[in-house]
Amino acid sequence: MKTVKVKWKHLFFCLLGINGLLIALLFFYMFQPSSSPSIPTIEGEGPTFTVQTSKQHLNALVNAYIQKHEKKGQLSYDVQLADRLYIKSVLPVFGRPVDLTMAFDPVVDEHGHIVLAQPMMTFGQLRLPVPYVLAYIDKHASLPNWVKVDAKQERIYIVVSDIQIKKGFVLKAKTFDLSKDDITFTVTITK
Structure with a gap:
């Protein structure tokens, strides 16, 4: 019975770690700058x-x-x-x-x-x-x-x-x- 509780706790913390990793990856990619096309800014001088x-x-x-x-x-x-x-x-x-x-x-x-x-x-x-x-x-x-x-x-x-x-x-x-x-x-x- 003790080994079943240990396996259950071990599996629970593994699943919790995987979920935490997925959430961290989601936040990492969510806050990366988007790859929008580069649009030049040209400052004209003259008339x-x-x-x-x-x-x-x-x-x-x-x-x-x-x-x-x-x-x-x-x-x-x-x-x-x-x-x-x-x-x-x-x-x-x-x-x-x-x-x-x-x-x-x-x-x-x-x-x-x-x-x-x-x-x-x-x-x-x-x-x-x-x-x-x-x-x-x-x-x-x-x-x-x-x-x-x-x-x-x-x-x-x-x-x-x-x-x-x-x-x-x-x-x-x-x-x-x-x-x-x-x-x-x-x-x-x-x-």
Whole structure:
């Protein structure tokens, strides 16, 4: 009888130790910094100009850029600015086209980049888990190098300062309010 109590106590403390180790590992990994994409901060020096545009003009500009730089065999998509920013695509499923629609609320961060947040994604009429769709887009879509997808944080970063408009010019977003059709960028001439 004594050996059964000793084995029971020994097994109990082993299980308690394993649980403690698992909790310690959980806390260790929970407080590690996330591996979000690196987004540069560029401080422009020189004269700065403000450029204001509308949703209609920016729609035309963005979609012309997408069509010009789209690669064959990649997932094609279309961007539409309305009450939210919509990214639309069509995926073939069993030989039939099915609409993939993503909606984002764009905000401007402190560095002048546009962050597409609070996503909603549908595949036909089915709502999809956002991290999986963003990971798929990051892997299969023909995205410019200034678009960074962070599937874990459920965000897309548009690093406006990486958009090459002309050497020596740095572009930053100032306002991006779709409800008021207030879209403003600053263009800084660097030294």
